[in-house]
Amino acid sequence: VSAESYPEVLKTLHSQRVQLSIDLAGIEARFEAIQNAIAKITRQQAENLADPMQKIVNLREKELERLKTLIKQGSVSTSTVRDAEIALLEAKTRLAQVTSTSGGMLGQLNTQLLNTSLEKAETTARLAKVNLLIEDVDAYRMHVSKVNAKQRELNNLGIGMRSLRD
Numbered sequence: 001v002s003a004e005s006y007p008e009v010l011k012t013l014h015s016q017r018v019q020l021s022i023d024l025a026g027i028e029a030r031f032e033a034i035q036n037a038i039a040k041i042t043r044q045q046a047e048n049l050a051d052p053m054q055k056i057v058n059l060r061e062k063e064l065e066r067l068k069t070l071i072k073q074g075s076v077s078t079s080t081v082r083d084a085e086i087a088l089l090e091a092k093t094r095l096a097q098v099t100s101t102s103g104g105m106l107g108q109l110n111t112q113l114l115n116t117s118l119e120k121a122e123t124t125a126r127l128a129k130v131n132l133l134i135e136d137v138d139a140y141r142m143h144v145s146k147v148n149a150k151q152r153e154l155n156n157l158g159i160g161m162r163s164l165r166d
Contacts, residue, residue, distance in 0.1 A: 006144075020127040020130060038109045057095055
């Protein structure tokens with residue numbers, strides 16, 4: 001890259017830095033929104049669906065154990081115990097369905113969160129590289145400026161020496 005093109009390169013790099021900073025702010029906002037959605041769904045799943053279903057499963061298990069004790073004493077029939085076992089299995093099935101339905105949505109959000117975090121890392125790395133290039137261009141410009149100043153000094157000294165000889 002020639003010294004004459006450095007102002008244009010620097011202008012382009014500054015423009016990219018601004019754009020990457022804006023992009024990164026958007027990515028960070030999306031990342032936070034996905035995290036909040038995951039937390040909300042998890043909380044809702046526990047409060048609205050899974051917890052009550054788990055309580056039903058626990059009650060059905062206790063009822064089955066009570067009936068098994070009573071069957072040994074001859075107080076209830078085997079069909080009553082079988083009905084309790086079926087009710088327990090149905091409750092466990094509903095609990096599994098509730099958990100897996102919400103899990104699908106959570107799985108999608110977790111995938112989005114992963115993709116967003118990768119995009120965030122990439123954009124952060126690109127921004128760091130642009131900043132490094134800007135520093136390099138600035139350092140080169142300072143170096144060229146000093147060299148040019150020294151060259152002017154030498155030229156002026158040369159002119160002064162020629163004028164002394166003449």
